[in-house]
Amino acid sequence: MSEDRAVEPVQSVDRALTILEVLARAGVAGVTEVAAELDVHKSTAFRLMSTLECHDLVEQTGDRGKYRLGVGILRLAGATTARLDVVQEARQICRRLAAATGETVNLAVLSGHSALYLDQVAGSSALQSHNWVGQHIPLHATSNGKVLLSELDGTRLKEVLGSLPSYTDRTITKKAPLMQELAEVRERGYAIAVDELEQGLTAVAAPIRNAHSDIIASMSVSGASFRLRGDVLDLAVKELLAAAADVSFRLGWNDPVT
Amino acid sequence: MSEDRAVEPVQSVDRALTILEVLARAGVAGVTEVAAELDVHKSTAFRLMSTLECHDLVEQTGDRGKYRLGVGILRLAGATTARLDVVQEARQICRRLAAATGETVNLAVLSGHSALYLDQVAGSSALQSHNWVGQHIPLHATSNGKVLLSELDGTRLKEVLGSLPSYTDRTITKKAPLMQELAEVRERGYAIAVDELEQGLTAVAAPIRNAHSDIIASMSVSGASFRLRGDVLDLAVKELLAAAADVSFRLGWNDPVT
DNA sequence: CGACCTCGTCGCGCGATGCGCAACTCGGGG
DNA sequence: CCCCGAGTTGCGCATCGCGCGACGAGGTCG
Structure with missing residues (x-):
């Protein structure tokens, strides 16, 4: 538990979440065992x-009164990692x-209001050591973001x-x-x-589609603006597509x- | 939410868990949006x-006041699926x-007080159509269970x-x-x-070890007792090991x- | 078989905790 | 600069979360 929060945790919620941690550690536990861990009745x-x-979030095992973490945990996890198959x-x-x-390649997906960068491979010309993986990046200021936005319907886009x-x-x-x-972009x-997004950074991105032709991710090539232009840019676009x-x-x- | 529970849910805990579901659906949300979903202040x-x-379980995004599901969810999920790499x-x-x-092969891991069956492949002689995958099976009455118990220290075994x-x-x-x-078993x-476990069911199991020689799973061959004996059993053991x-x-x- | 023990589950009543309210701060836009 | 909307903070009240004790079920032992 982070201790830099000024707000007092809601005690009953705190206790319930601690139960999840106890079960994660123990695998299976009964009510009495959990009560002892929490020091509650x-x-x-x-x-x-x-x-x-x-x-x-918890479920009872076949044994009477024995509890373990439930499938709801996997559902929540799925919501955060649902796109891992595209990474593979x-x-x-x-x-x-x-x-x-020779440039840096990134793979990104739409996540809420931003582009979530899932993977990154640096090429031989890549000078930047910055790793974007796991970060949420602004949609409107990046080539990946524009791709992810490009075919959203008006309501969703709004x-x-x-x-x-x-x-x-x-x-x-x-x-x-x-x-x-x-x-x-669509055209x-x-x-x-x-x-x-940054001075001196140029990027091009192309859509990755599923069986229904929906855009589910975006792949980009990014590099220094002084290098990634003209014929070099045209070639990168061709390879990217x-x-x-x-x-x-x-x-x-x-x-x-x- | 299951409605067959006689116990009234703890309201504040219920609300907190509903927030997780809201974020799983929405990806990212602010406090006011979540409050509207819950109909609370x-x-x-x-x-x-x-x-x-x-x-x-939630974390703030780079955007001020925007929240999404956090890495703690993945940690909890990891506790339930930590052994998937051994399945692969x-x-x-x-x-x-x-x-x-020609018999049924199962892969099982220790999970709390039982053997959790993670995978099953049926051979040509396999008459039983019962699928054990995802089930917790008694340790003391199964060959897999005995393997999983065999090298536990006294305290853990107890x-x-x-x-x-x-x-x-x-x-x-x-x-x-x-x-x-x-x-x-150890010898x-x-x-x-x-x-x-069942009349007419014979099974043999062998340990699967990691880099530290710890037993992390067990693999078994099981079949009808009338068939899996004598030379047939000896051969199965050899293949299994x-x-x-x-x-x-x-x-x-x-x-x-x- | 009966007695005993342990565990999970249920219902009650009390007070502490969770709540809504209102004020404040911060950031963005016109 | 002003306004607005969103997040954050502190206060006091009442309702909800709590501990207690009882009960039923299952297991073990003599």
Whole structure:
């Protein structure tokens, strides 16, 4: 438990969550054992566990009165890691792309109001040592973000987009120009961001699709703006589009155009 | 929420757990949004979320006041699925063993006071259609259970072993004979259970070890007692020991005898 | 078989804890 | 600069979470 919180924890909630930790450690436990761990009366432990059971966070084993963590935990975990299968499929292809371009390749998914970076492979030219994996990055200021936004319907887009903070003087901070940019992404089939998140950083991104042609992730190549332009940029785009299509095929996508 | 519980849920705990579900659905949410979902005052939502944050079940995103599910969820999930890597390593080998013996192969791990069956492959002779996967099975009455118990230290063994209920008239129901049996398992390197869980069911099991030579799982071959005896049993044991050693090597084990 | 023990589960009444309220702070936009 | 909305903080009240004790079920032992 973090001790830098000024707010006093809600005692009964705190106790219930401690029960989850006890069960994680012990595997299986009865009410009396849990009550002893919490230093509460066993009827208290029973009530708290019963509440946890209502939410499937604990379940009773075949043995009478024995409890263990329940399938609800896996459901919650699934909500945070649901996209890991796309990481597995994309990993080798990300490596090949990084080798082909020499730049940094990232894989990102939409998570709430931001782009969650799931994987990163650095190429030979990559000077930046910054690891984006596990981080939430602004959607509107990144090529991956633009890809992830590009085919959302109006309602969902409205939900996802909050404020459009500025990171450089190139950042798009207004709705209208962003909408125009997203239309161009849809038309081109990929997104570009030049100096919009960081000065001197250019990135291109292409969509990864599932069997229903929905965009489920985005793959990007990013590097220094002075290097990633002109013919070098065009080649990176070509490689990127092929790589993203390759991952999409693996996830069941059929190109409707061919 | 299950509605067949007679116990009234603890309201504040119920609310906190509902917050987890809201965040699982929404990805990211602020205090006011969560308060609206729960139909409570925002200061209540804030306090509950703060308690969840103490346990790392939610965390704040980079955006001020925005919350999402936290890494504590993955830790809890890990406690329930921590052994999935052994399943991946063992799967192919279980298939080969089932093909070689024609019997049913199971993979089990120690989970609290029972053997948790993680995987099952049926061979050509397998008549039983019963799937044990996901089930907790008594330790003392099964070959897998005996393997999992065989190298536990006295304190841990005492913890794990509760009552020794009888399933057939062959079940070991007393401590002393069970200790004797476990000593024989250690000496032989595998366990046998004949008609101890079910009449007519014979099983042999061998330990799967990690890099530290700890037993982390058990692999078994089980079949009808009328078939699995004599030379057939001896051959199955030989195949089983080779298969379990193969999985153990994959998990980093080095045979100290060779 | 009966007695005993332990455990989970249930119902009651009390007071402490969880709650809503209102005020404050902070950040963003016009 | 002002306004608005969101998060955060502190206060006091009443309701909800608690401990207590009783009960039933299951297991063990003599």
